[in-house]
Amino acid sequence: MEFWFSEYQSKNVKMSYRIRMQLHREKTKFQELAVFDSEDCGRMLILDDVVQLTMKDEFVYHEMMSHVPLFTHGNAKKVLVIGGGDGGTLREILKHPVEEAHLVEIDEGVIEAAKNYFPELSVAFKDERAKIFCEDGIAFIKDKKNFYDIIIIDSTDPIGPAVGLFAKEFYNNVYEALTEDGIFVAQTESPFFFSELLKRIYKDVSSIFKYTNVYIATIPTYPGALWTFTMGSKKINPLERTVDKIDFDTKYYTPEIHKAAFVLPAFVKKII
Ligand code: AG3
Numbered sequence: 720m721e722f723w724f725s726e727y728q729s730k731n732v733k734m735s736y737r738i739r740m741q742l743h744r745e746k747t748k749f750q751e752l753a754v755f756d757s758e759d760c761g762r763m764l765i766l767d768d769v770v771q772l773t774m775k776d777e778f779v780y781h782e783m784m785s786h787v788p789l790f791t792h793g794n795a796k797k798v799l800v801i802g803g804g805d806g807g808t809l810r811e812i813l814k815h816p817v818e819e820a821h822l823v824e825i826d827e828g829v830i831e832a833a834k835n836y837f838p839e840l841s842v843a844f845k846d847e848r849a850k851i852f853c854e855d856g857i858a859f860i861k862d863k864k865n866f867y868d869i870i871i872i873d874s875t876d877p878i879g880p881a882v883g884l885f886a887k888e889f890y891n892n893v894y895e896a897l898t899e900d901g902i903f904v905a906q907t908e909s910p911f912f913f914s915e916l917l918k919r920i921y922k923d924v925s926s927i928f929k930y931t932n933v934y935i936a937t938i939p940t941y942p943g944a945l946w947t948f949t950m951g952s953k954k955i956n957p958l959e960r961t962v963d964k965i966d967f968d969t970k971y972y973t974p975e976i977h978k979a980a981f982v983l984p985a986f987v988k989k990i991i
Contacts, residue, residue: 724755724763726770728942729912734770736760742836747828749880754836760940762836764805766829766875773940777807777840780906782972783936783948783980785811788869788904790962790977791955795868797821799896801856801884803873804829809843812871814967820849821867823856825880857883863896870897872905877916885916887923890951894927900954907933909943910987917947921991924951932957933991934980936971947987957981 725735736757743754753765761774772780785808789795796818800808804824812820820843824830830851833841843849852859860870870893877885884905893903907913907920917933925931928951938946950957958981962974983991 724753724757724765726765726768726942732912732942734940734942736763736773743832745828747826749826749828750875752826752828752832754832763940764829764832764837767879769876770940771875772805772807772837772840774837774839776939778970779936779938780941780946781807781811781840782969783934784808784871784873784904784906785814786965786969786972787934787948787977787980788871788902788950789815789817790965791950791952791957791960792868792900792902793955793960797867797898798869798871799823799860799863799867800871800873801860802875802881803871805833805837806830806840806843807837808871808873809846809849810840812869813843813846813848817848820846821852822849823852823854823859825853825855827853855880857889857892860889860892860896865895865898867896868898868901870901870903872903874906876908885920887926890923890927894951894953897953902950902952902955902957903928904948904950907947907949909941910935910945910947910984910990911943913942914990917949917987918990920949924949927951929953930956932981933983933987935983935987936980945984945987 764771930952
Protein backbone atom coordinates (compact mmCIF):
# COMPACT_ATOMS: atom_id res chain seq x y z
CA MET A 720 0.00 0.00 0.00
CA GLU A 721 1.31 3.44 -0.88
CA PHE A 722 0.81 6.47 1.34
CA TRP A 723 1.59 9.87 -0.17
CA PHE A 724 1.40 13.40 1.19
CA SER A 725 0.97 16.24 -1.30
CA GLU A 726 1.36 19.97 -0.86
CA TYR A 727 -0.21 22.38 -3.29
CA GLN A 728 2.78 24.52 -4.17
CA SER A 729 0.49 26.74 -6.19
CA LYS A 730 -3.11 26.26 -7.21
CA ASN A 731 -1.92 24.09 -10.08
CA VAL A 732 1.32 22.49 -8.91
CA LYS A 733 1.61 19.73 -6.33
CA MET A 734 4.68 18.21 -4.71
CA SER A 735 4.26 14.70 -3.31
CA TYR A 736 6.24 12.70 -0.79
CA ARG A 737 6.03 8.98 -0.21
CA ILE A 738 5.38 8.55 3.51
CA ARG A 739 6.67 5.66 5.59
CA MET A 740 4.65 6.47 8.64
CA GLN A 741 2.50 9.10 10.25
CA LEU A 742 4.09 9.90 13.58
CA HIS A 743 1.71 12.52 14.87
CA ARG A 744 -1.37 14.48 13.93
CA GLU A 745 -3.42 16.97 15.92
CA LYS A 746 -5.51 20.06 15.67
CA THR A 747 -3.76 22.63 17.82
CA LYS A 748 -5.43 25.84 18.92
CA PHE A 749 -4.18 27.53 15.76
CA GLN A 750 -3.67 24.97 13.00
CA GLU A 751 -3.55 21.35 11.93
CA LEU A 752 -0.16 19.85 12.69
CA ALA A 753 1.29 16.63 11.30
CA VAL A 754 4.64 14.90 11.59
CA PHE A 755 5.43 12.31 8.92
CA ASP A 756 8.40 10.11 8.31
CA SER A 757 9.00 10.22 4.55
CA GLU A 758 11.08 7.93 2.35
CA ASP A 759 13.49 10.39 0.79
CA CYS A 760 13.26 13.49 3.00
CA GLY A 761 13.10 11.94 6.46
CA ARG A 762 10.88 13.49 9.13
CA MET A 763 8.69 16.38 8.02
CA LEU A 764 6.70 18.99 9.89
CA ILE A 765 3.45 19.98 8.20
CA LEU A 766 1.17 22.85 9.28
CA ASP A 767 -2.21 23.22 7.56
CA ASP A 768 -1.02 20.99 4.70
CA VAL A 769 2.11 23.09 4.11
CA VAL A 770 5.61 21.66 4.51
CA GLN A 771 7.47 23.67 7.16
CA LEU A 772 10.63 21.61 7.15
CA THR A 773 12.09 18.27 6.21
CA MET A 774 15.19 16.76 7.76
CA LYS A 775 16.68 16.51 4.28
CA ASP A 776 16.99 20.24 3.65
CA GLU A 777 16.11 22.16 6.84
CA PHE A 778 19.76 23.17 7.21
CA VAL A 779 19.63 25.40 4.15
CA TYR A 780 16.75 27.49 5.42
CA HIS A 781 17.83 27.65 9.05
CA GLU A 782 21.45 28.49 8.31
CA MET A 783 20.53 31.18 5.81
CA MET A 784 17.90 32.72 8.11
CA SER A 785 20.47 33.04 10.90
CA HIS A 786 24.05 33.33 9.71
CA VAL A 787 23.43 35.95 7.05
CA PRO A 788 22.01 38.55 9.50
CA LEU A 789 24.29 37.55 12.39
CA PHE A 790 27.49 37.80 10.39
CA THR A 791 26.26 40.97 8.70
CA HIS A 792 25.82 42.53 12.12
CA GLY A 793 29.04 41.10 13.52
CA ASN A 794 28.37 41.71 17.20
CA ALA A 795 24.82 40.67 18.04
CA LYS A 796 24.12 40.16 21.73
CA LYS A 797 20.33 39.95 21.80
CA VAL A 798 18.44 38.11 19.11
CA LEU A 799 14.72 37.50 18.68
CA VAL A 800 13.00 34.87 16.54
CA ILE A 801 9.31 35.29 15.83
CA GLY A 802 7.76 31.95 14.84
CA GLY A 803 10.29 29.18 14.33
CA GLY A 804 8.84 27.02 17.12
CA ASP A 805 10.65 23.98 15.71
CA GLY A 806 13.94 25.41 17.05
CA GLY A 807 15.96 25.17 13.84
CA THR A 808 16.68 28.88 13.52
CA LEU A 809 17.43 29.13 17.23
CA ARG A 810 19.92 26.25 16.96
CA GLU A 811 21.90 28.16 14.32
CA ILE A 812 21.76 31.48 16.22
CA LEU A 813 23.22 29.79 19.28
CA LYS A 814 26.36 28.88 17.31
CA HIS A 815 27.21 32.60 17.67
CA PRO A 816 28.42 34.17 20.92
CA VAL A 817 25.06 35.84 21.64
CA GLU A 818 24.02 36.63 25.20
CA GLU A 819 20.31 36.04 24.81
CA ALA A 820 18.20 34.41 22.14
CA HIS A 821 14.44 34.81 22.55
CA LEU A 822 11.88 32.84 20.61
CA VAL A 823 8.20 33.81 20.43
CA GLU A 824 6.01 31.07 18.99
CA ILE A 825 2.25 31.47 19.01
CA ASP A 826 1.50 27.73 18.91
CA GLU A 827 2.62 25.59 21.82
CA GLY A 828 1.75 22.52 19.74
CA VAL A 829 4.67 23.28 17.42
CA ILE A 830 7.10 23.50 20.33
CA GLU A 831 5.84 20.22 21.76
CA ALA A 832 6.05 18.45 18.39
CA ALA A 833 9.62 19.71 17.98
CA LYS A 834 10.57 18.39 21.41
CA ASN A 835 9.02 15.00 20.67
CA TYR A 836 9.94 14.44 17.02
CA PHE A 837 12.75 16.82 16.03
CA PRO A 838 15.45 16.52 18.70
CA GLU A 839 18.10 17.73 16.24
CA LEU A 840 16.31 21.09 16.14
CA SER A 841 14.76 21.42 19.58
CA VAL A 842 18.13 20.78 21.24
CA ALA A 843 18.33 24.59 21.08
CA PHE A 844 15.64 24.92 23.77
CA LYS A 845 18.03 23.49 26.34
CA ASP A 846 20.69 26.18 25.87
CA GLU A 847 20.71 28.52 28.86
CA ARG A 848 20.87 31.58 26.59
CA ALA A 849 17.54 30.59 25.02
CA LYS A 850 14.22 31.84 26.33
CA ILE A 851 10.96 30.56 24.85
CA PHE A 852 7.72 32.55 24.94
CA CYS A 853 4.41 31.00 23.85
CA GLU A 854 2.77 34.20 22.72
CA ASP A 855 1.62 36.14 19.72
CA GLY A 856 4.74 37.71 18.22
CA ILE A 857 2.78 40.69 16.91
CA ALA A 858 1.67 41.67 20.42
CA PHE A 859 5.02 40.68 21.98
CA ILE A 860 7.03 43.11 19.92
CA LYS A 861 4.77 46.14 20.35
CA ASP A 862 6.22 47.29 23.66
CA LYS A 863 9.88 46.42 22.92
CA LYS A 864 11.98 49.47 22.12
CA ASN A 865 15.62 49.61 21.07
CA PHE A 866 16.30 46.16 22.50
CA TYR A 867 17.22 43.47 19.96
CA ASP A 868 20.27 43.53 17.65
CA ILE A 869 18.65 41.04 15.30
CA ILE A 870 15.03 40.07 14.71
CA ILE A 871 14.26 37.05 12.52
CA ILE A 872 10.75 36.33 11.27
CA ASP A 873 10.58 32.56 10.77
CA SER A 874 6.93 32.46 9.81
CA THR A 875 4.61 30.18 7.90
CA ASP A 876 3.11 31.35 4.62
CA PRO A 877 0.97 34.51 4.84
CA ILE A 878 -2.23 32.70 5.74
CA GLY A 879 -3.96 32.20 9.11
CA PRO A 880 -2.05 33.39 12.18
CA ALA A 881 0.94 34.56 10.08
CA VAL A 882 -0.86 37.22 8.00
CA GLY A 883 0.05 40.04 10.41
CA LEU A 884 3.74 39.07 10.24
CA PHE A 885 3.81 40.31 6.64
CA ALA A 886 2.19 43.68 7.37
CA LYS A 887 3.82 47.09 7.19
CA GLU A 888 2.62 48.02 10.66
CA PHE A 889 4.44 44.99 12.03
CA TYR A 890 7.67 45.96 10.23
CA ASN A 891 7.38 49.38 11.87
CA ASN A 892 7.21 47.71 15.28
CA VAL A 893 10.19 45.52 14.37
CA TYR A 894 12.14 48.68 13.49
CA GLU A 895 11.34 50.22 16.88
CA ALA A 896 12.32 47.04 18.73
CA LEU A 897 15.78 46.99 17.11
CA THR A 898 18.89 48.69 18.47
CA GLU A 899 20.38 51.54 16.42
CA ASP A 900 22.43 49.24 14.20
CA GLY A 901 19.81 46.47 14.27
CA ILE A 902 18.97 44.13 11.41
CA PHE A 903 15.85 42.16 10.62
CA VAL A 904 15.25 39.28 8.25
CA ALA A 905 12.00 37.66 7.15
CA GLN A 906 11.41 34.62 5.00
CA THR A 907 9.62 36.05 1.98
CA GLU A 908 8.59 33.05 -0.09
CA SER A 909 9.29 32.02 -3.67
CA PRO A 910 9.79 34.57 -6.44
CA PHE A 911 8.22 32.04 -8.83
CA PHE A 912 4.93 31.62 -7.00
CA PHE A 913 4.69 34.67 -4.71
CA SER A 914 6.16 37.52 -6.75
CA GLU A 915 3.47 40.03 -5.77
CA LEU A 916 4.10 39.37 -2.09
CA LEU A 917 7.85 39.82 -2.46
CA LYS A 918 7.33 43.07 -4.35
CA ARG A 919 5.02 44.46 -1.69
CA ILE A 920 7.29 43.44 1.19
CA TYR A 921 10.32 44.96 -0.48
CA LYS A 922 8.42 48.23 -0.93
CA ASP A 923 7.21 48.28 2.69
CA VAL A 924 10.59 47.39 4.20
CA SER A 925 12.39 49.99 2.03
CA SER A 926 10.03 52.67 3.24
CA ILE A 927 11.12 51.96 6.84
CA PHE A 928 14.77 50.78 6.82
CA LYS A 929 17.84 52.57 5.48
CA TYR A 930 18.99 49.43 3.67
CA THR A 931 16.73 46.75 2.21
CA ASN A 932 18.21 43.69 0.53
CA VAL A 933 16.85 40.42 -0.75
CA TYR A 934 18.97 37.30 -0.71
CA ILE A 935 18.27 33.80 -1.94
CA ALA A 936 18.88 30.11 -1.30
CA THR A 937 17.80 26.87 -2.89
CA ILE A 938 15.36 24.90 -0.76
CA PRO A 939 14.12 21.87 -2.70
CA THR A 940 11.04 21.16 -0.58
CA TYR A 941 9.64 24.71 -0.72
CA PRO A 942 7.56 25.85 -3.70
CA GLY A 943 9.71 26.95 -6.59
CA ALA A 944 12.86 25.74 -4.79
CA LEU A 945 14.35 29.23 -5.13
CA TRP A 946 13.57 30.99 -1.84
CA THR A 947 13.87 34.62 -0.81
CA PHE A 948 14.77 36.32 2.44
CA THR A 949 14.28 40.05 2.87
CA MET A 950 16.65 41.96 5.14
CA GLY A 951 16.13 45.42 6.57
CA SER A 952 19.12 47.12 8.18
CA LYS A 953 19.13 50.37 10.14
CA LYS A 954 22.78 51.37 9.80
CA ILE A 955 25.00 48.61 8.41
CA ASN A 956 25.10 48.24 4.63
CA PRO A 957 24.94 44.44 4.15
CA LEU A 958 26.67 44.64 0.78
CA GLU A 959 29.73 46.26 2.32
CA ARG A 960 30.25 43.44 4.80
CA THR A 961 32.54 40.54 4.05
CA VAL A 962 32.86 37.47 6.22
CA ASP A 963 36.40 36.08 6.52
CA LYS A 964 35.93 32.84 8.33
CA ILE A 965 33.48 30.96 10.47
CA ASP A 966 34.50 28.89 13.44
CA PHE A 967 31.66 26.38 13.61
CA ASP A 968 30.20 23.72 11.33
CA THR A 969 27.68 24.51 8.63
CA LYS A 970 26.30 22.47 5.76
CA TYR A 971 25.21 25.22 3.38
CA TYR A 972 26.42 28.59 4.62
CA THR A 973 29.99 29.67 3.86
CA PRO A 974 31.55 33.16 3.57
CA GLU A 975 31.37 32.78 -0.22
CA ILE A 976 27.69 31.81 -0.07
CA HIS A 977 27.05 34.86 2.11
CA LYS A 978 28.30 37.14 -0.63
CA ALA A 979 26.76 35.17 -3.48
CA ALA A 980 23.31 35.01 -1.85
CA PHE A 981 22.77 38.74 -2.47
CA VAL A 982 23.34 38.29 -6.21
CA LEU A 983 19.87 38.05 -7.69
CA PRO A 984 18.62 36.55 -10.95
CA ALA A 985 17.38 39.15 -13.43
CA PHE A 986 13.71 38.24 -13.00
CA VAL A 987 13.95 38.61 -9.20
CA LYS A 988 15.59 42.03 -9.56
CA LYS A 989 12.73 43.00 -11.80
CA ILE A 990 10.16 41.97 -9.18
CA ILE A 991 11.54 44.12 -6.38
N1 AG3 B 1 8.80 28.43 7.74
C1 AG3 B 1 7.96 28.20 6.62
C2 AG3 B 1 8.50 28.49 5.29
C3 AG3 B 1 7.40 28.49 4.29
C4 AG3 B 1 7.18 27.18 3.64
N2 AG3 B 1 6.18 27.35 2.64
C5 AG3 B 1 5.69 26.36 1.89
N3 AG3 B 1 6.17 25.15 1.97
N4 AG3 B 1 4.67 26.62 1.10
C6 AG3 B 1 9.51 27.29 8.10
C7 AG3 B 1 9.66 27.09 9.54
C8 AG3 B 1 10.91 26.35 9.79
N5 AG3 B 1 11.58 26.82 10.94
